[in-house]
Amino acid sequence: MQNKKPFKQPSKKYHPKGLEILYEDWDILVVNKTNGLLTVSTETERQKTAQYLLNEYVRKGNSKSSARVYVVHRLDRDTSGVLVFAKSEKVKRFFQREWTNFTKIYYAVVCGTLKEKSGKITSYLVENSAQKMYSVSDPEKGKLAQTLYKVLKESAKYSLLEVRLLTGRKNQIRVHMADQGCPVAGDTKYGRQRNSAKRLCLHATSLSIVHPFSKEPMTFETEMPAYFNTLMK
Missing domain, CATH: 3.30.2350.10 (Pseudouridine synthase)
Structure with missing residues (x-):
């Protein structure tokens, strides 16, 4: 169920480097990824990824927070541009079902x-x-x-x-x-x-x-x- 409260974006001090936030609400997070940044972690790189940095962002520095982002699609490390993340499994499943549309x-x-x-x-x-x-x-x-x-x-x-x-x-x-x-x-x-x-x-x-x-x-x-x-x- 969608959260009806007005959404307030975290303080700019938590904004991740290499990612420009284009839009955010309770359900989705859309960013402009710079080239050279992985979308998700690999065996050799865990932290310098869009997913890791956005998890840190939505947790607002609180390591115990259960907030997280879910990967919907990926851009290659050296491809820049628009990247959308879900904020729940339900939203992730919706996007993956509708992605070809x-x-x-x-x-x-x-x-x-x-x-x-x-x-x-x-x-x-x-x-x-x-x-x-x-x-x-x-x-x-x-x-x-x-x-x-x-x-x-x-x-x-x-x-x-x-x-x-x-x-x-x-x-x-x-x-x-x-x-x-x-x-x-x-x-x-x-x-x-x-x-x-x-x-x-x-x-x-x-x-x-x-x-x-x-x-x-x-x-x-x-x-x-x-x-x-x-x-x-």
Whole structure:
């Protein structure tokens, strides 16, 4: 049941570094994640993650507090942009049920130019033992992945794309762009080992959802990183 009391955000002294809080109420917490920050912990990194920092934030420095955030989706460590967390298992389950109905839009700078300036990329993604994703055509072997893209601008070396995810597979945009021969700039995992880009040029710029209780449509937007424009010049 939704809390009816007015929501008061914790003091700014508890606000985590590397995360800009875009919206918060009793049920959800939406942030703009900087590149270089993990979404969740790994075996080698427990504390420098969005989930850990936001747990500290909602507990307001009280280690005994039962308050916590629940992971709904993830952004790669080096991807920046809009990230939403739930504040209960019920809200988490709602988001996960409805996730394919929400609109997720990214900006990406990719190497080279695409022959088709807009289109839909479809493949089936599989993860190998090295935790690297790759495309196959056989639906029995992988999970369906669909990506819409549109070229916004081109330069001698790069293209700026608006990308919309129709599915949300791990590393989906990075794999699909590499499949087209135009890997995301700065992507040394799926792209080129020698790359002049200083960061992975992928940013989750917009997320449109429905609130789990009020059912109100909500859209959260962030500006494209200035570095993307610098690279396009």
